[in-house]
Amino acid sequence: MQQIAYDATPLNAVTVDVEARIGWLLAMSRLHHPDPSFQDGRVFIEALGDAGMPTSRSLLSRWESGEIPISYEAMAAYEQVLGIESGQISSITAYVGAILPRIKARLARPKLDPATPEFADRLDALIDLCEDGGALSRDWQDLGWHLAAVPHAFLRSSVWAALCGRLVNEMPRTVKLAYRQYSAAAFNLAQVPRAQPYLVDAVATWVADPRAQVLTTPVGMLDRLPTRAAASLVLDMIEKPPTQSVFKVGIWSATEKLARGQFDDEERARLDMLVLQLWRRDPVRASEDLAELIAGMPEGMRSTLVHAADRAGRRRLGYAVEHGEEVVATRARAIAGQIAEQARTLVPQEPTYAEDRMLTRLVREALFHRDSERRHLSSLLIASSPFGRAVTDCLLVLLKDTGHSNWMRGRTATLARYLSDETHRLRMISLLDDPAEDVVTPVAQALGHMPYSAMSDQVLRSSLGRELTNAARGKMYALGMSGSPGLAAIATSDQVPEWQRVAAAWWQEHGSAIRPSPEPGA
Missing domain, CATH: 1.10.260 (434 Repressor (Amino-terminal Domain))
Incomplete structure (x- = not known):
């Protein structure tokens, strides 16, 4: 066996x-x-x-x-x-280095020989494709591999600026496999010293645009860039985040930079001050939002904050810092085990192997791990496996139980966002009127990752609301990513709030979701 x-x-x-x-x-x-x-x-x-x-x-x-x-x-x-799908398995290993830089794994990439004329011709062709906007997601991945093979290749400043600007411009609209392929390209470009300042400039320009509707993906690139400008921008995202989502990505990026020694003394002092300011402003919220960052801070600061939380009766922070999970192990193990066992009965073939403990661990990490990077990686692995659809079926049943806390239901909905597909559309539409914003937001985003549907479009538009909330942002994201034909009317209507007109115009300007490239000849 x-x-x-x-x-x-x-x-x-x-x-x-x-x-x-x-x-x-x-x-x-x-x-x-x-x-x-x-x-x-x-x-x-x-x-x-x-x-x-x-x-x-x-x-x-x-x-x-x-x-x-x-x-x-x-x-x-x-x-x-x-x-x-080509890349469903191979892209995962290439992507690991982009989101878990502390892990020393051999990245999966094809064998390339920079000394051959074929290599030079292909690199020239890829640069032209990507610079001119004609590249598919697999072309970007291929460009990243080629540049990684010749990290000291000379390109004109205008070419670096164009490549990095287009990469940062397109990445926020990628989904599924295309997202992993673009991310692998960004990871490889970030290893090229000459490209680093241009990537930081492109991210800074993107974030500075008050109209930008998707900010988290570009900000998430900063942890790979070991420059002073990148470090400063990460700290800015914590101090004055344009959205709560950007704040969370800023915390993740700061955690990674801290672990890799990418902050100098002045930047570490600024980070300490920001953490203390957030703690004094709202210690309850800070102990939840900053757990992964606090866990990576020097012993003195970490112990001070954990002891302060303990004295106030908030022992959850200390548990998360020590154990790496945000709920007690027995509960995390039980919930993850139940989901994994149910999912296994829904996939093809009866198990013909010894006990599979990995699926339970991945579900457990995706739902309960303290660190956002670990939740992210585990979610992507499940999505690339035969269990993605089945796990989502189980998660949607769990979401129907409103007896769980909003935190638990929010984590469940977020994992469903990673794994869901067309078969889940109707059940996810029914959650758009859920009273918990932490559920509605990722559910709406998941619908945006699916192809356009007139039914989804109608429900999203009718439930959009006039107030700018996280849930409303998620619904507008879904309309933009799916290429809603209603965007044109929203962008020019004087009957909708200004934020809706701005968002609709931005999506019309930038386009809908970038999906995986079709196979050659398909």
């Missing part, structure tokens, strides 16, 4: 076992494939060979156990044989 890879690192560790997680993803993609013959490793190995990737049973076992890393070419062969 096949043993299933498991990441046994403590929940409060700063790193995770990436190879075990990728191994789990490979095994689950094969064992829960609609074709039951792939459960037989010999059949699958033969299919990999037919796809141009000769493989032994031993090598397959070591990949799927997480014992050794798998090459990009082998991941691509998995995708081809399983008939799944």
Whole structure:
């Protein structure tokens, strides 16, 4: 019976076992494939060979156990044989470095030889495509790989500015696989010293536009940029955030920069002052919003804040700092285990393997982990696995139970945003009138990640409301990302609030969602 890879690192560790997680993803993609013959490793190995990737049973076992890393070419062969979207598996490993920079994992990328004329020709073509706006998401990913192979390549200043400006301009509208491909490109560009100041300038310009409707994705790039300007911009996002979402991303970026030593003495002093100001202004809110940052601060500051919270009877902060979770372990384990067990019954094929503890851990992290980066990675892994749709089915049942706290329901809705697809549309529409704004906002955003639907569009527009709230922002985001034909009327109407006209005009100017690139010849 096949043993299933498991990441046994403590929940409060700063790193995770990436190879075990990728191994789990490979095994689950094969064992829960609609074709039951792939459960037989010999059949699958033969299919990999037919796809141009000769493989032994031993090598397959070591990949799927997480014992050794798998090459990009082998991941691509998995995708081809399983008939799944190109990049669904391979893009995850490339993306890990972008969101968990403290993890030393070998990034999956194709083998490139910068010494060949073919490499130079392809790099020239990619630069032209991306600079001129004709690039697809896979082209951006390819550009990132090529520049990573020649990090000291010389480009004119105007070319760097154009590439970085277009990348920052387009990334906020990417979804699903396209989001991971653009993010991998941004990660690779951020490793090129010459590109770094241009990326920071592009992010600063984007954030400075008061009309901008999507800010979190560009701000999230700053933790990869080790410049003084990037550090200053992160601190600005904490001190004077344009939205609560930007504030949360600023906290995440500051946590990463602090861990990687990217703040100098003056910047660390400013960060300490900002934390103390937020604490004095609202200690209850600060202990919730700043938990991941406080956990990464020097012992003196961390202990002072944890003890202050304990004395005030708010022991949740101390628990989160020590254990890496925001609820007690027994409850987190029970809820995650129940969701994972139910989801497993909804996917193809009966389990023919030993106990799978990884899905439970990923659901647990995605819902309850203290650190936003860990929740993000776990959510993406589930989304790339055969369990994404089934887990969402379970989450939507949980969301119907209004007896849970708004915090719990908000986390549940946020995970559903990552995993949902067209099959969940009707159930998600029914949640747009939920009394909890923390539920409505991610649900509306999830609808924006789906293709346009007249039914969704009508409900979103009729429930938009005149007041600018987080839920209203989420609904306008859904209208913009889905390319609502109603945007033109909203942008020119004198019967709607000014914020709606500004938002609708911005979406018309920038366009709707950027989705995964179609396969060549498709």
